[in-house]
Amino acid sequence: MFLKSARIKKELIHDFREYPFSIPFVRHLDELDLDAPITFFVGENGAGKSTLLEAIADQIGFNPAGGSTQNYQAFDVHKSDAALGEFIKLAWWPKVTNGFFLRAETFYQFASHVDETDRNGYRSYGGKSLHHQSHGESFFSLFQHRFKGNAIYLLDEPEAALSPTRQLAFLALLHDLLKEGNVQFIIATHSPILLGYPGARIYHFHENGVEEIDYEQTELYQVTSYFLQHREKMLADLFEDEEE
Known part of the structure; x- marks a missing residue:
């Protein structure tokens, strides 16, 4: 493995009431072990998953707006300044x-940036502009053609553009890369499908910090499983509560 751990440099933080230090995991977490081939971050929106992932990207030298070391700061996006970056080691x-x-x-x-800078006929993206592919196709073209061995990949909600079938295909792609033994993934996700990758480490971000949990303990698994088994009851209860 490449990335062993991430430590919060609390000695540099003067006020935990200010963002991003006000996010609960920052106050409660000292160090997070990341020495697994694939690590998932799960939790509610605002729990800090993306904030930590962005900080890790920044410290590696990736563009916090998305991309790699080759296009670091080549394009900018509002609210992509890796606010926690200098406070982790x-x-x-x-x-x-x-x-x-x-x-x-x-x-x-990012796709617009590629259009402006690509000089290789989009070889890393399936041979055509990402803007000339559907949203799901463009994501999968990136995964399929750009992801190689001897690398670390940080993915923030990669399922956003993928159908369930494409998510399964993505898992197969992950598996093929991981079999080479020289690749590492850290993924923030809301997908119970992606989260089901066997043997992955799962960290749950919540108001009391971060804890490692099993797949069946995740809310994603429990809510999805219950819904599929008791859809009519769950919807009836939900709509009844709304009517009240």
Whole structure:
């Protein structure tokens, strides 16, 4: 593995009431072990998953707006300044800077940047502009053609543009890359399908910090499983509550 851990440099933080230090995991977490081939971050919106992922990307040298070291700061997106970046320290085993940071919410801007700078006939993206592919196709073209071995990949909600079938295909792609043994993934997700990858480490971000949990303990699994088994009852209860 490459990235061993991430430590919060609390000695540099003067006021935990200010953002991003006000996010609960920052106050409660000292160090997070990341020495697994694939690590998932799960939790509610605002729990800090993306904030930590963005900070890690920044410290590796990836563009916090999305991309790699080759286009660091080549394009900018509002609210992509890696506010926590200088307040974390990464431990490596060994260090690697090959890879990519995917932010689903800024992928459109990244695709525009590729259109402006690509000189290789979009070889890393399936042979055509990402803007000339559907949203799901453009994501999968990136995964399929740009993701290689000897690299670390940080993915923030990669399922955003993928159908369930495409998510399964993405898992197969992950598996093929991981079999090579020289690739590492850290993924923030809301997908119970992606989260089901066997043997992955799962960290749950919540108001009391971060804890490692099993797949079946995740809210994503429990809510989805219950809904599929008791859809009519769950919807009836939900709509009844709304009517009241």
